[in-house]
Amino acid sequence: xxxxxxxxxxxxxxxxxxxxxxxxxxxxxxxxxxxxxxxxxxxxxxxxxxxxxxxxxxxxxxxxxxxxxxx
Amino acid sequence: xxxxxxxxxxxxxxxxxxxxxxxxxxxxxxxxxxxxxxxxxxxxxxxxxxxxxxxxxxxxxxxxxxxxxxxxxxxxxxxxxxxxxxxxxxxxxxxxxxxxxxxxxxxxxxxxxxxxxxxxxxxxxxxxxxxxxxxxxxxxxxxxxxxxxxxxxxxxxxxxxxxxxxxxxxxxxxxxxxxxxxxxxxxxxxxxxxxxxxxxxxxxxxxxxxxxxxxxxxxxxxxxxxxxxxxxxxxxxxxxxxxxxxxxxxxxxxxxxxxxxxxxxxxxxxxxxxxxxxxxxxxxxxxxxxxxxxxxxxxxxxxxxxxxxxxxxxxxxxxxxxxxxxxxxxxxxxxxxxxxxxxxxxxxxxxxxxxxxxxxxxxxxxxxxxxxxxxxxxxxxxxxxxxxxxxxxxxxxxxxxxxxxxxxxxxxxxxxxxxxxxxxxxxxxxxxxxxxxxxxxxxxxxxxxxxxxxxxxxxxxxxxxxxxxxxxxxxxxxxxxxxxxxxxxxxxxxxxxxxxxxxxxxxxxxxxxxxxxxxxxxxxxxxxxxxxxxxxxxxxxxxxxxxxxxxxxxxxxxxxxxxxxxxxxxxxxxxxxxxxxxxxxxxxxxxxxxxxxxxxxxxxxxxxxxxxxxxxxxxxxxxxxxxxxxxxxxxxxx
Numbered sequence: 288x289x290x291x292x293x294x295x296x297x298x299x300x301x302x303x304x305x306x307x308x309x310x311x312x313x314x315x316x317x318x319x320x321x322x323x324x325x326x327x328x329x330x331x332x333x334x335x336x337x338x339x340x341x342x343x344x345x346x347x348x349x350x351x352x353x354x355x356x357x358x
Numbered sequence: 359x360x361x362x363x364x365x366x367x368x369x370x371x372x373x374x375x376x377x378x379x380x381x382x383x384x385x386x387x388x389x390x391x392x393x394x395x396x397x398x399x400x401x402x403x404x405x406x407x408x409x410x411x412x413x414x415x416x417x418x419x420x421x422x423x424x425x426x427x428x429x430x431x432x433x434x435x436x437x438x439x440x441x442x443x444x445x446x447x448x449x450x451x452x453x454x455x456x457x458x459x460x461x462x463x464x465x466x467x468x469x470x471x472x473x474x475x476x477x478x479x480x481x482x483x484x485x486x487x488x489x490x491x492x493x494x495x496x497x498x499x500x501x502x503x504x505x506x507x508x509x510x511x512x513x514x515x516x517x518x519x520x521x522x523x524x525x526x527x528x529x530x531x532x533x534x535x536x537x538x539x540x541x542x543x544x545x546x547x548x549x550x551x552x553x554x555x556x557x558x559x560x561x562x563x564x565x566x567x568x569x570x571x572x573x574x575x576x577x578x579x580x581x582x583x584x585x586x587x588x589x590x591x592x593x594x595x596x597x598x599x600x601x602x603x604x605x606x607x608x609x610x611x612x613x614x615x616x617x618x619x620x621x622x623x624x625x626x627x628x629x630x631x632x633x634x635x636x637x638x639x640x641x642x643x644x645x646x647x648x649x650x651x652x653x654x655x656x657x658x659x660x661x662x663x664x665x666x667x668x669x670x671x672x673x674x675x676x677x678x679x680x681x682x683x684x685x686x687x688x689x690x691x692x693x694x695x696x697x698x699x700x701x702x703x704x705x706x707x708x709x710x711x712x713x714x715x716x717x718x719x720x721x722x723x724x725x726x727x728x729x730x731x732x733x734x735x736x737x738x739x740x741x742x743x744x745x746x747x748x749x750x751x752x753x754x755x756x757x758x759x760x761x762x763x764x765x766x767x768x769x770x771x772x773x774x775x776x777x778x779x780x781x782x783x784x785x786x787x788x789x790x791x792x793x794x795x796x797x798x799x800x801x802x803x804x805x806x807x808x809x810x811x812x813x814x815x816x817x818x819x820x821x822x823x824x825x826x827x828x829x830x831x832x833x834x835x836x837x838x839x840x841x842x843x844x845x846x847x848x849x850x851x852x853x854x855x856x857x858x859x860x861x862x863x864x865x866x867x868x869x870x871x872x873x874x875x876x877x878x879x880x881x882x883x884x885x886x887x888x889x890x891x892x893x894x895x896x897x898x899x900x901x902x903x904x905x906x907x908x909x910x911x912x913x914x915x916x917x918x919x920x921x922x923x924x925x926x927x928x929x930x931x932x933x934x935x936x937x938x939x940x941x942x943x944x945x946x947x948x949x950x951x952x953x954x955x956x957x958x959x960x961x962x963x964x965x966x967x968x969x970x971x972x973x974x975x976x977x978x979x980x981x982x983x984x985x986x987x988x989x990x991x992x993x994x995x996x
Contacts, residue, residue: 295606296598296631314852317836325591325886327833327840329610329808329855336610336808336948338835338854352606354832355594355688 289343291316294352297326301351314339316349326353361388362572363425363899369467369489371482373556374415374474378489388468389902390987392912393424394878395451397469398440399919400991402449405471408926412444412548413530413555415475421462421521421561422470424880425899428463428569431577432584433885435460435646437538438877439521443547444555445532445722445777446797446822448924450547453826453877454521455645455653456539461519464565472556481522481560483513486567494559498528501715502537503682509562518564524717526765527554531775533722533764533800541684541714542645546799547821548777550717572901580895584885588650591839591886595652598631599642600688605630608696611947612805615696616751617728618794618939621947625701627668629691633703636666638679645882652884654685656707671704672754679707683714689825692803693724698731698757705754709761716765722777725800727760729778729792738789744770794937797822797929804830806940807949810856811866813941814962817934820920826883829869831855831862843888844868846906856952858962867969868910875913915986917970918978922992931976934963 291305300323310316313330317339322328329352330337337349366388368381391397398420410416419441426434437459443450462470465484472482479494497505506520519539526534527550534550535543571577589596594603607613608626615623627633634654643653658679663669686694686707694700694709713720727749733739734748741748747763747770749756763771773781779798782790794801799822806813808831815828832855833840844850848868850861876883879896887895889906896904904912924933936959943953964974971982983989 294609296594296602297606299597300593322836322838323590323593324838324842325594326838327830328836328838329606329612329832330835331610331948334948335950336854336856336952338857339852350609352610353594353603354607354610354612354830355600355603 288345289316289347289349291320291349291351294350297351297353300326310343312339312343313337313341313349316343327355328352329354360901361385362901363429363569364388365466365468367467368469368471369484370471370473371489371491372473373476373480373491373558376491387991388425389900390912390915390991392878392896393468394422394438394880395440395874396878396912396916396919397422398438398451399449399916399923401471402440402442403919403923403926403992404994406442410442412442412447412552417442417552419472419549419552419556419558420469423459423463423468424878425896426879426881427459429571429577429899430581430647431881431895432581432647432649433882433887434880435648436880436882437462438880439536439544439549441549441552442927443549443821444551445548446799447927448797448822448929449820449920450549450552451821451877451920452536452544452546452549453880454536454538454542454544455882456542457646458519458521458538458563459880460646461565462563463569464567465563466565466567470561472558475555476557479557479559481509481558481562484561484563486565497559499525501525502717503540503715505560506540509560513562515564518562520560520562522560522717523550523553523558526717527551529765529767529775530554531718531765531767532777533719533726533775534717535719537714537717540682543714543719545719546721546824571899573898576894576898580891585649587886592650592884595884596650599652599654601631601634601654601686601691604688604691610808611944611949612808613696614692614803614805616699617697617725617732617792618801619732621944621949623696625670626696628670628701629695629703629706633666633668637663637669637703638707639685640681643684648882650884654687655681656685657681658704658707669703671702673702673705673708673758677704677708679704679711683711686710689803690720690724693721694757697724697728697803699751700754700757701752702754705757709757712761712765718761718765721802722800723761723764725794726764726774726778726781727757729781729794730760730774732792733785733789736792738785738787791938794939795823796935796937797933799823801937801940806936806954807944807952808832808855810858810954811862811962813936813954814858814866814959814966815870817936817959817963818966820917820924827870827873827877829866834865839886843872846889847910858958860965863962863965863969867966871910871913871917873913874916875909878912878916911986914970915988918983918986918988921972921976921978925977934976
């Protein structure tokens, strides 16, 4: 089991916390969520920068943080 | 005219001689360059003498909309301003939102090129075909809103629009912006000082000519698609705007803090969206024909905010906030807030207000002050050197005093007005090692240790460190609009944000061309359009067929021309470098241990040079220029 936690303004777009079973990589996990297409995302696993192909272990916590590209 | 949505007319004004003339460019120029940045670079190469003093009469100040301006295409409420930058010595090219560009294009001109220098302050009044040079001595020294209101009253035209240099530009502050519509800025490259050097206080415009696309059915359908989808596809901009991502960036060590030194700003909540919208925020604002309304509007009269738990201020009862100057965006919250260690939303908003009222660039102003704070802390700046002004991290009052001094060049502000790089040279004693700039332009609020290709973009952007003519690697780390867009011409899947592989640099190549294209046709980069949609819009506007690759070629032409200009002005590949500080790993936090090595940076930069068809020394080749159809245009004389 892994958890996915949405941070900041992403919390209004997907559930703040989701629990998932049988996922091997970050990509597996995130494909099960309906990620908003307009947001650039920072992906962390257990508080460290991660990415789409990062392999997951039982109990891992994925944190998703929204970011922007201008302003 | 056989290029739709253009007039075939460029307006030239020489302020030394008061001569006014019209240029009728060939269709080829519009079809290849489209407007904006590519046109600015072309005109600078053609009409500015090599090595001209940016603050002298030989520099040009160019106001350039693109093909999209003057129409009702959503996202086209923008224009570009260009010239040789006094901050960097390279090309300056900056875009601003608002209504000025729309109004100017509707006056019947495709661009305005200002030459020379007036002896006394003047302003231009462009009312359709009528162009007047009018005295502006009575406007000199006044704040932006006073100047815009005075011009409206004087000309008895309530619907005119004004672009102006601000007090900072008058004072030749090298980080001065050109302000339009009270609170919008053509920012970064010090073009406000170019305007001030020409003693051109303002350009007032009013147009009543309809700019018509060749094929209105297609542009109307695109506008309808945008209207139907922006609440989903641009939700981040509509719901919260740029401040919405600030606390998330801090949680990943990517909110620049104390001059890019720290991996965490403990008081990020106090300058984040939640605090902004539960305290000083009173509304949102927008640009011409834009439903997204991403801009912030703030006001403050000294009240308390019991429902805003992280709200803090050190200046209660000392300052108020004037809503006419809008409100702070993410860049401003970072530059005056976390970069200076300031957790005070009122003080940060006040500093932002002054940047609009006086015509300053918030990023370079904030980062120059952050640099001063660091040099004070390290003992490199002493009271003897600064006239007793020793600003400290986190002090709201020091921040506001520094902005005031810098804009008016009062006391030590005279040195700060030159930007951090020149300040470092004046300080000496190794102070340059703490600089965070490229080509003399201070870095904006995005962290290369998170977004590695963005760091390469900082190094290689023609205007110096810039985040808009750049990519943000986090937009390609999961499926979404970023990857969908680039997959039109280059197939690639999600890549880590700190990756600098050949695949990432291919994304960088295409997407940076896309960004430059949007600064030529001129469309807001916050819009969710893709390559095919804007290719179809450009085809419909002009009546000439463009593919996705064709519009990317327009963006590349802009970059090739900018590079030719910069190389001509003495820049080399040695100037395409990253500040050391943002290549070195943090010791703690989510990005701990992540560095950008010299080798990784060098390889990525050289990969991109190769994709641009440049030599290993970063010089454009005749072969690529010919392939892009630039050879003949470059042989044209004025």
